[in-house]
Amino acid sequence: MSNLIGRQALASLRSWFDRYVDSFMNGDPARDCAIRLKRDHTDRVCREIVGLARSLSLPDDRQVLAETAALFHDVGRFEQFARWGTYLDARSEDHAALGVEVLERHRPLDTLDPAARRLVTSAVRLHNRIEIPAHESDDCKLVTRLVRDADKLDIWDLALRYYCHEPGDWNEAIELELPDVPRISDEVFAGVMDRRMPRMRAVKTLGDFKIIQMGWVFDLNFDLSFELVARRGYLERLRGTLFRSDRVERVFGVVRTFVEERRPGGCRPD
Ligand SMILES: [Fe+2]
Structure with a gap:
């Protein structure tokens, strides 16, 4: 496959993402804290995925593609919190499906090669599924698996910080009561x-x-x-x-x- 995505395209998408996240900040400390939490999580998942992609010696465009998928994997979280006031999918809606909806509505990926756009969208949709459907392409499986591993690596960290009572960290366990x-x-x-x-x-x-x-x-x-x-x-x-x-x-x-x-x-x- 030809060059799927370049670093310049990722930089533009990152600016879009930052502006999009900022639009959810409304000055309410609890809400802004919740929004920042997912923004910071996204930053760390991006760093984790770069490490994973490098460890596999993937071609540069595949590494950038993986990082793009990490950048958008939780893009549905912001609207989820704004709509429902929770990050629990069971008490609101599937944040991955909502993420795909956000991508379709705001169309930040329109500048990408259609193959890259499809792969990023599929990774967003599938990142929280119990299993990746067997019929998905090898490219899709690879990007989705990278996102799933990078996501877990950061959530372990977040959860442990919460269990060790570091203030300010949200965790699903709090909401599950x-x-x-x-x-x-x-x-x-x-x-x-x-x-x-x-x-x-x-x-x-x-x-x-x-x-x-x-x-x-x-x-x-x-x-x-x-x-x-x-x-x-x-x-x-x-x-x-x-x-x-x-x-x-x-x-x-x-x-x-x-x-x-x-x-x-x-x-x-x-
Ligand atoms: Fe995540």
Whole structure:
């Protein structure tokens, strides 16, 4: 495929994105804080995706394409908060579908090559799905997987900052108002032990939520993602915010082994 997108195009899209986000700031401290949170998250996801794309030695235009997809992956979040006052999809609407709607309404991608436009739009639409549909093209799968890994890498960081009571950070767990009781539900435990990502519906306690976040490792796609999870100690730190129990230890053992087996130079059992 020919050169899909250049750095100049990305710079213009970044200016559009900054202006778009600014238009949601209205001087109300709570709202502006919520909007800034997603803007800053987007910045960090862009940085994460650049690292991942480089680790794969992708051609320059594919790296720029991946960064563009990261820039827009949560573009639906701003309107979601403005409309509903929440980031919980279950209490409002699917923020990925809303993101596609925003792209179709404001058309910032119109200057791009149609193939690049389709890939970015598909990555936005699919970034939060349980699975990427098998019929999608290899290009689409690659960009979407990059966004999904980069997104998770930052959300782990955000969640851990919240669990460690750093002020000012929003987390889904706050809005879910989950009881902080020392219990892991059967369905969540069974899913993670089976190396599957349990559904959010099964989450009944804050502990379940943290266990699900540990289970995100089953959906990671790239060597560097596993390496960063290990190096940053996300799983150990999540365990450190949980109560001590046999279930927590068993889940921790499974997810840590999963990561160790996949990180470059990790311990791969014969
Ligand atoms: Fe995100």
